[in-house]
Amino acid sequence: MINSLGTQPYVILIDDSNDDGRLDLAVTFVNQSSVGMIIDYGNGSFATPIVVHTGLNPSSIVIADLNNDKRRDLAVVNANNNIVSIYFGDGNNSFIEQTTFSTELNPRWIATADFNNDQHSDLTITNYNSNSMRVFIAAGSGSFEAYETLNTSSGPNSIAIGDFNSDNNVGLFFGNLSGTFDPQVTFTIGSSSDSVAITDTNRDGHLDFAVINRGNNLLQVFLGYGNKSFSSPSSFEMGLNPFSIAVGDFNRDGQSDLAIINTGSSNVGIVLSKC
Secondary structure (H helix, E strand, C coil): CECCCCCCEEEEEEECCCCCCCCEEEEEECCCCEEEEECECCCCCECCCEEEECCCCEEEEEEECCCCCCCCEEEEEECCCCEEEEEEECCCCCEEEEEEEECCCCEEEEEEECCCCCCCCEEEEEECCCCEEEEEEECCCCCEEEEEEEECCCCCCCCCCECCCCCCCCECCCECCCCCECCCCCCCCCCCEEEEEEECCCCCCCCEEEEEEHHHCEEEEECECCCCCECCCEEEECCCCEEEEEEECCCCCCCCEEEEEECCCCEEEEECCCC
């Protein structure tokens, strides 16, 4: 358990932010307009958060090389400003804001992948009040161009990316190499489902997805069959008001572990896989 966090942690991301081969954490704090970068010491302990100041209500973050300089950068969705801020990294845990671009109303979540197969990291963002998801294609220099807007169900909150149908394309609305997407597929889940994560939970070579249900304090896991179909969910009891989930191999045993933000207790719970 990581307890040295600020108040009201909102979203957690797992990535090697400083290219030292260890998985670090990044946590948004909505009422402090900041992101905390938490460096992994490699022995099961973590450093005190390094603070990056953001816009109003930073609701989601991604870490990727956004300007092709071989260093990890940071993109932050600021829900109250309707903007995305891009912070270029120096490879040593420092990030400097370089540019912003506008989104639709109340952007909630951001994810990154190479949607058009040009070797650049593109972005996609859910817009809660607009009932849409917009894809931004990267120019390769840290700038982005709005490419396609996809209509979603009411109030899209979280998004995750994976090749669910084993066609080597991005499976998000089931993608095509041209950067276009098929119609969405929906699943019935629990109440107040705020976050989704993708991993191969049972190590069968097919991607599964896990959903946090804050309304009933549950984690639901849907096992994928590799053909756009999934099992009925398995449910697991969580702590009070779980909100955000992320996946990483924290103990280097080759299995996917989970990190979960508990908003009520202002901490991060680490759940090690026993699969």
